[in-house]
Amino acid sequence: MAGKNPIAEKIHELTDRNLTFMHVCGTHEAAIARHGIRSLLPENLKIVMGPGCPVCITPQGEIDAALELAEKGCIIATYGDLLRVPGSNGSLESSGADVKVVQGVHKAVEIAKTTDKEVVFVSVGFETTAPTVAATLLTRPPENFSILSCHRLIPPAMDWLLAQGEASLNGFLLPGHVLVVTGLSEYRRFPVPQVVAGFEPDDILLGILMLVEQVREGAVRLDNAYPRAVFEEGNPKALEILHKVFEPCDVEWRGFPIIPKSGLKVREEFSAWDAQKKFGIEFKPTKKHAACICDKVLRGIASPTDCKLFGKVCTPRTPVGPCMVSHEGACKIWHHYHVKNI
Known part of the structure; x- marks a missing residue:
């Protein structure tokens, strides 16, 4: 049962039908698992995972592109999470190449300043990390530095999920840190209940409760359960920087087909720092491991x-x-x- 948590008790009280809500955030999934939130929910209410892990949705073709750059003698800099993601023939960790784990793009630039070798930052992430990468390119970093842009945008993936209807979704729990940047307007078009949630246990439970309330009311709206951080307009300066350097493009997601306008490619005026153009690298489609789901x-x-x-x-x-x-x-x-x- 719900125990002594009043929000969980209210969710039990109001849930009178089978419901499935999806979050699109790895941080939400970690918090839900760590705090045992699913154990507090009614049996007829499911929280399922969506494409909210930027490393997970990076397809094999982009890992293969990074490995190809390593074979060309480039120093590869990226986040530690990406090292063991399998490509078609091994991972960055197993490649024996010169791979540096960095905490952010600025550290990759620092490496480029200390070497004559080409340094490529494999740049993954959603709207949360893309503005910092864009800001770095605006500083005109060293000529031997470039990025392999593997960025993704959340709303086009939500469009695809709703169009397919595979999971029979009753609503979305939206990632607070993404909407800190984007604001709310881009999400208002979706014809299902949505709630922006933070990352503490009560933040998540409150978001779920607000979704249940919308379903009960027969409402379709976007509610903000994270008003201490998320505002209607988002972060206009971050969005301005992002759009100055990147433009949307059609890209494949791991586990998905090519989703229109769901990726970010470097604009032509910043092509000197675009590893794909600089080294003639293509993202090629690949087959997944047959048994992996x-x-x-x-x-x-x-x-x-x-x-x-x-x-x-x-x-x-x-x-x-x-x-x-x-x-x-x-x-x-x-x-x-x-x-x-x-």
Whole structure:
């Protein structure tokens, strides 16, 4: 039962039908698992995972592109989470190449200033990280520095998920840190209940309660349960910088087809720092591991424990798919917190 948490008790009181809500945020999934939030919810209310882990949705073709750059003698700089994500033939970690783990793009620029070698920052992330990368390119970094842009935008993926209707979604729990940057307006077009939520347990429970209330009312709106950080206009300066350097493009997501206008490519005026153009690199489509169900997990139609490989062949030490690699990946989170299929 709901125990003594008054928000959870209210969710139990109001949930009178089968409901499925999706979050699109690895940080939300980590908090939900860590605090046992699913155990507080009614049995007929499901919280499923969407494509909210930027490392997880980076397709093999983009990992292969990074490996190709390494083979050309470039120093590859990126976040630690990306090192073990499998490409078609191994990972950055297993490549034997000169790969540097950095905490951000500014550290990659610092490396470029200390060497004559080409330094490529493999730049992943959603609207949260893209503005910092854009701001760095605006400073006109060294000529031997470039980025491999693997950025993604959340709303086009939501469009795709709703169009497919695979998970029979009743609403979305939106990622507070993304909407801190974007604001609310871009999400108002979606014809389902939505609530922006923070990352503390009560933030998440409040967001779920507000979704349940909308369903009960027969309402379709965007509510903000994170007003201490998210505002209607978002961060206009960050958005201005992002759009000055990047433009939307059609890209593949791991587990998804090519989604129109869902990626960010470097604008022509900043092409000197675009690794794809600089080195003639293409993102090529690849086949997934036949037994891995990361694609279904990312689309909210399967849980990690539905996978026959989970915790057996596929573990954080021996990951088969990207969802077992990143600290925001559902499989790694469930493995770490010993989550059972609920």
